[in-house]
Amino acid sequence: METLALKKEKVVEKEKPLSISGSEAVLKAFLAEGVETIFGYPGGAIMPIYDALFDYQDRLNHILVRHEQGAIHAAQGYARASGRPGVVFATSGPGATNLVTGLADAMIDSTAVVCITGQVYAHLLGTDAFQETDVINITTPVTKWNYQVTDATEIPSVLAKAFYIASSGRPGPVIIDITKNAQLQKFDYEGYKKCDHIRSYRPKPIVRKEYIEEAAELINSAERPFVIFGQGVILGKAELEFKKFLEKSGIPAAWTIMGMSAIPTDHPLGVGMLGMHGNYGPNVLTNDCDVLIAVGMRFDDRVTGRLDKYAKQAKVVHLDIDPSEIDKNVKTTVAVWGDCKETLPLLTELIEQKVYPQWLQRFNEYRQLEEETCIVPELHPEKEELTMGEVINVLNELTQGEALLVTDVGQHQMVTCRYAKYNQSKSNVTSGGLGTMGFALPAAIGAKFGAPARTVVAIIGDGGFQMTLQEMGTIMQSNVNVKIIILNNLFLGMVRQWQELFHERRYSFTDLSCPDFVQLAKAYSIEGQRINKRNEIKEALAAMLSHDGPYLLEVMVGKENNVFPMVPQGCSVSEIRLK
Ligand SMILES: Cc1ncc(C[n+]2csc(CCOP(=O)(O)OP(=O)(O)O)c2C)c(N)n1
Numbered sequence: 001m002e003t004l005a006l007k008k009e010k011v012v013e014k015e016k017p018l019s020i021s022g023s024e025a026v027l028k029a030f031l032a033e034g035v036e037t038i039f040g041y042p043g044g045a046i047m048p049i050y051d052a053l054f055d056y057q058d059r060l061n062h063i064l065v066r067h068e069q070g071a072i073h074a075a076q077g078y079a080r081a082s083g084r085p086g087v088v089f090a091t092s093g094p095g096a097t098n099l100v101t102g103l104a105d106a107m108i109d110s111t112a113v114v115c116i117t118g119q120v121y122a123h124l125l126g127t128d129a130f131q132e133t134d135v136i137n138i139t140t141p142v143t144k145w146n147y148q149v150t151d152a153t154e155i156p157s158v159l160a161k162a163f164y165i166a167s168s169g170r171p172g173p174v175i176i177d178i179t180k181n182a183q184l185q186k187f188d189y190e191g192y193k194k195c196d197h198i199r200s201y202r203p204k205p206i207v208r209k210e211y212i213e214e215a216a217e218l219i220n221s222a223e224r225p226f227v228i229f230g231q232g233v234i235l236g237k238a239e240l241e242f243k244k245f246l247e248k249s250g251i252p253a254a255w256t257i258m259g260m261s262a263i264p265t266d267h268p269l270g271v272g273m274l275g276m277h278g279n280y281g282p283n284v285l286t287n288d289c290d291v292l293i294a295v296g297m298r299f300d301d302r303v304t305g306r307l308d309k310y311a312k313q314a315k316v317v318h319l320d321i322d323p324s325e326i327d328k329n330v331k332t333t334v335a336v337w338g339d340c341k342e343t344l345p346l347l348t349e350l351i352e353q354k355v356y357p358q359w360l361q362r363f364n365e366y367r368q369l370e371e372e373t374c375i376v377p378e379l380h381p382e383k384e385e386l387t388m389g390e391v392i393n394v395l396n397e398l399t400q401g402e403a404l405l406v407t408d409v410g411q412h413q414m415v416t417c418r419y420a421k422y423n424q425s426k427s428n429v430t431s432g433g434l435g436t437m438g439f440a441l442p443a444a445i446g447a448k449f450g451a452p453a454r455t456v457v458a459i460i461g462d463g464g465f466q467m468t469l470q471e472m473g474t475i476m477q478s479n480v481n482v483k484i485i486i487l488n489n490l491f492l493g494m495v496r497q498w499q500e501l502f503h504e505r506r507y508s509f510t511d512l513s514c515p516d517f518v519q520l521a522k523a524y525s526i527e528g529q530r531i532n533k534r535n536e537i538k539e540a541l542a543a544m545l546s547h548d549g550p551y552l553l554e555v556m557v558g559k560e561n562n563v564f565p566m567v568p569q570g571c572s573v574s575e576i577r578l579k
Helices: 004-015 022-032 044-056 068-082 100-108 135-142 152-167 180-184 209-221 239-249 280-286 340-350 357-379 388-399 411-419 440-450 462-478 493-502 517-523 534-546
Strands: 018-021 037-040 061-064 086-090 113-119 145-149 173-179 186-189 225-229 253-255 270-273 291-295 315-320 334-337 404-407 428-430 456-461 482-488 527-531 551-556
Touching (some): 022 044, 037 440, 044 086, 044 180, 061 462, 068 086, 068 428, 068 440, 068 462, 209 334, 209 340, 225 239, 225 280, 270 280, 315 340, 357 388, 357 411, 388 456, 404 411, 404 440, 517 527
Parallel strands (some): 291 315, 315 334, 527 551
């Protein structure tokens, strides 16, 4: 029989909080938040966290990258492919500063990323200690939130806030800088509570029905309405709501690069891509529509061209979750603040079922013109040299629109976005706002972890590939099944195109020598081949896709091919040139 004293002792034992280190608290937070994969690189100031991770390897998958920029781009790729936040570990000083480009990229492209950086001991802060940098001040403009932890007891609540802020409302990157003493410090752990509310932070504006009514009235009275949509539809997980809105309204719709794949590319109301290298019709007719309905997009200058000549004739309805986007670049007639997953169904209810055959026909006519002058010569060229477009065209044929494509920055990015076919959402991962060369290879690694069942193909230029090619080491070590296509024009192609068109062909430092990429891949145990003939494309792509493991295919394309159409910088969207 248990004595009362014994019973009491048991109760006391049960109630006694667990004493754990700050490092372990970080990992417990990750488990509670459903983190599966961390992309990271160790160093002195984050060693206690890595030491704790040693015992969590069965529950948390850590991918050792080759450069911290690779870690954050991989986390971005993971987030964009999965819809869940990507997670990064890096050490202090150079480890942390190597994250800055990725933070800026994630900030401008609204990508949820949580970064943990190690920091020097709290008592050394401000002394120019070894590998000390002022991470908070450096990253403030490029993060949605940042915070420095010097006391371990704060870790559970700070990490809960970090995940909440990164993924709620308009997503974005968060960095939590943890001093080494806080990582080592033991404290009484009282469990982890997820955060769902922070005073003075309102991730979703309250939906005002009167504005939805006003928007519906405008849409119902329009004769030539035009929908333009961005990544907000994907981030809001509102693809279905958007499709219903579109199909009831009957309005033609064009996507920004970031909005691509929110609806299938062959949707009957989809009229193509907006922007500098977008499709002809959507650009020209932006300046002819009478009501422009912008959904989850931010009127980036690459989309609007010259602002004082942008859609001046149109009434503008702007649906966005972030109030700071309203009236930032384009003056709106009606602003509908809110999460489009909530606002779109309300709007759909109030709009009339319509069709606009004549208006849609105008897009088709422009499409015909673009087919003859740009699309056919790119996809079915008569000249001997290969074009980037024909490679993408065959890739479409072989993948049937099911592949997830990750592009770098430059001509190949524009060509891929112009010609890729997608059947499902979250299929186009690219560095849209920042235009970060070197993004694609690590982002593709992350995308494969975020969407393991999908075929992930990175499409990269010879310039961008040379910026982060060390991540082939990550592919080798973690056996990541990504396919890499290098579209090699032996030039920094996009810059060369501008030099040709706007700087009288003065090719100032854009001619690029390359190593033997196929041999280099082999050194990393990655299979591959190089092709330069039209009749090799299909077989080579099929070999790449059917290969069981990572593969690098280098395609030698014409050196001085250009991407058209193009809205020259400083011109109006309706001044788009076909050649
Ligand atoms: C980090 C970085 N540096 C410079 C640039 C400017 N830039 C934009 S496109 C481009 C050329 C890209 O060349 P490549 O990777 O070979 O692709 P291509 O345009 O030939 O397809 C350059 C240098 C950039 N976007 N990012």
